[in-house]
Every structure is written in structure tokens, then in C-alpha cells.
Amino acid sequence: LAPQEAAQRLKSVAPVKLVLSSRTDAGVHALSNAAHLDVQRRSGRAPFSPAVLTEALNTHLKHPAIRVLQAFRVPSDFHARHSATSRTYLYRLATGCPRHDQLSVFERNRCWALRADHLDIAAMQEAAQHLLGTHDFSAFQSAGSPSTTSVRTLRRASVSPDPASPFVVPQERRIQFWSLEFESQSFLYKQVRRMTAILVAVGLGALTPAQVKMILESRDPLGKHQTRVAPAHGLFLKSVLYSGLKDFASGSPAWAQQESQGPGGREAPGQPEDFRPETNGPKANSLE
Incomplete structure (x- = not known):
């Protein structure tokens, strides 16, 4: 049931x-x-x-x-x-996985497997700083949102290494896991997945941190880069807090x-x- x-x-x-x-x-x-x-x-x-x-x-x-x-x-x-005062979402990435079938079967629906062997984490962290604070996040909102306003306050946006998965065997140690965490009182429709996609683009060198700020300030959800949405299966609602x-x-x-x-x-x-x-x-x- x-x-x-x-x-x-x-x-x-x-x-x-x-x-x-x-x-x-x-x-x-x-x-x-x-x-x-x-x-x-x-x-x-x-x-x-x-x-x-x-x-x-x-x-x-x-x-x-x-x-x-x-x-x-x-x-x-x-x-x-x-009544919720805080919601935290976790997004898991995996690098060093050229083919989907090279990822452990236990992790295939629990992270976004990237073909790249490397992410520029420093650049992703710099780009994430542009998203912090109170902004109009229209550029990261998907169509169909029932929200009356697209202004949100992002309290935390972090990018960090994730502990090695227990489901990865020694022969697969080239696979590295990464965690992105976002905290706000509330989020727009698919906002987290869109922000994740943009930060991954920065990590892969397709965008610069400065461009992320420009995208945010454009308030345009239909721009060249804004249509990217990270796969649903890498996203986790981690916690909900109350006063x-x-x-x-x-x-x-x-x-x-x-x-x-x-x-x-x-x-x-x-x-x-x-x-x-x-x-x-x-x-x-x-x-x-």
C-alpha cells in the first residue's frame, strides 16, 4: 500500500x-x-x-x-x-565511467555517471558561490511550476568528494564519486537538477564560473545552457528541518x-x- x-x-x-x-x-x-x-x-x-x-x-x-x-x-x-524552515538535497556524481555498464549495478540508479575522468572541482565550487543568497532563480526553473514567485534564498551549495562506494570492486577504483548539496527553505520545480547540470558543465570546462553568474542574472529559463537538466536518479532529498x-x-x-x-x-x-x-x-x- x-x-x-x-x-x-x-x-x-x-x-x-x-x-x-x-x-x-x-x-x-x-x-x-x-x-x-x-x-x-x-x-x-x-x-x-x-x-x-x-x-x-x-x-x-x-x-x-x-x-x-x-x-x-x-x-x-x-x-x-x-512549517519547514530548511530542505537539503544531495546530488551524487560518478566520474571515470566511460560506459554505463561499467558502473556497479547497485549504483546505476543512485548517481549520474559521467564519462569524464576528471572534474574541475575548484571551478565548480567557485561557480556555486554565485548561486548563494537571495536571487530570482527563473533561469533554473522548469515549466509547469505552481510557484507564484521564483525568488529563493540558497543557503548552501557545496561540491565535495564522496566516500568510495562499498559497491565498487577494486578493479573499478578509477571511478570517483562526488556530492553536491543544496540547502534552502524551498526550491523551484527542477531547480536543483538544473543547477547541478550547470555546475557539471563548469566542471567539464563547457562553462566558466562567470557564465553561471550571467545565466542566473539573465532570468531566462530557455537560454542556450539553461535547458540542461541532470538525471532524476542522482538526486536525493536528504533532510527537512523545522523550527x-x-x-x-x-x-x-x-x-x-x-x-x-x-x-x-x-x-x-x-x-x-x-x-x-x-x-x-x-x-x-x-x-x-
Whole structure:
């Protein structure tokens, strides 16, 4: 079952709608995502505890690539998408792979394999600096975006070596992996994949760092170089952060302190329960 279908199996009095913090295109992966749902149990039934909710969702969730890691009870005005203060995307590259079939079968859908043996990482890092800050990112937006504004603040754009993959055998040690990370409160449609494609072009010598600044300032998504889009399978939603909850993985938000008060805390039996489970795994058919 998909997450939404699994949530419907909780037998809530009112229909349960699962709202994701970030939606991703088909082929894009999610190392960690967040979602919220409201569960209203029948009168006289105690609210689900976060641990029970997590187990119940995973019991009904039969998708092999998705699982719920943890759930928290949070304020009723919390929204998984609109309350997020930071989203980080990771893009993985591989160099030294002249043919696609030379890459480990375990990595073929987890990175963008480049034929080149070398990338000018220093130039890519210099170009990434031009993208930092608050800009109109129209030049890196694909058609079909529902956003009302293309102004975004990019807080981090890094290019660095990635640890050697455990799936690469000694005979393939010429293959080098690289990580690109981008952090912002939100991104435009395919913005990360378009920025990645431009930075790769810089690394291959097809563009200069100065040209990246010119592309950004042009605000033209249909320019000669702007139509490049990195493959979806190299992209991962790495993390989603919220104020008061630095990292879902840490498992100890301020809101969770209400848990120790028992069901008599924020909500009473028979009243709506507001849960925010963290999920991971690939998500399809939506936005970056």
C-alpha cells in the first residue's frame, strides 16, 4: 500500500490525508522526508501513541522502499510543508565511467555517471558561490511550476568528494564519486537538477564560473545552457528541518515532551490527533 492508503487503514472517524513536506519527481529518491496527518479516533478510544502509530503505519505500508521511522505529536497548526524552515538535497556524481555498464549495478540508479575522468572541482565550487543568497532563480526553473514567485534564498551549495562506494570492486577504483548539496527553505520545480547540470558543465570546462553568474542574472529559463537538466536518479532529498525540531533523526523535539503527560495532554480521547510521521524512500510524480 502507498502511504496515503496505509493512513486510511487507521480507522479514523474523519478521512485521513497525508501531507508531505516535499514532493519529488519520478526517479528521485528520499533519504528522509516528513509528513503530517490528523487521526480522529472514535469516542472512548484513547489516542494512538507515536510508537503505536509508527508500528500501525508500517504494518499497513507494504511498499518495499518506504517506511515510517518515527512519529511525534505536534501543535495543531503545524504543517509538514509550510512549517519547514530548511530542505537539503544531495546530488551524487560518478566520474571515470566511460560506459554505463561499467558502473556497479547497485549504483546505476543512485548517481549520474559521467564519462569524464576528471572534474574541475575548484571551478565548480567557485561557480556555486554565485548561486548563494537571495536571487530570482527563473533561469533554473522548469515549466509547469505552481510557484507564484521564483525568488529563493540558497543557503548552501557545496561540491565535495564522496566516500568510495562499498559497491565498487577494486578493479573499478578509477571511478570517483562526488556530492553536491543544496540547502534552502524551498526550491523551484527542477531547480536543483538544473543547477547541478550547470555546475557539471563548469566542471567539464563547457562553462566558466562567470557564465553561471550571467545565466542566473539573465532570468531566462530557455537560454542556450539553461535547458540542461541532470538525471532524476542522482538526486536525493536528504533532510527537512523545522523550527524547534532541528533533526527528526535526533528524536527529541520540544513538542515530544508532551508525550510524557499521556493522552490527557493536548488532546482528549475522541478528539483529533495531529501526528507527524517521518518517512523515507522514493516519492514519485511531483515537485523537487
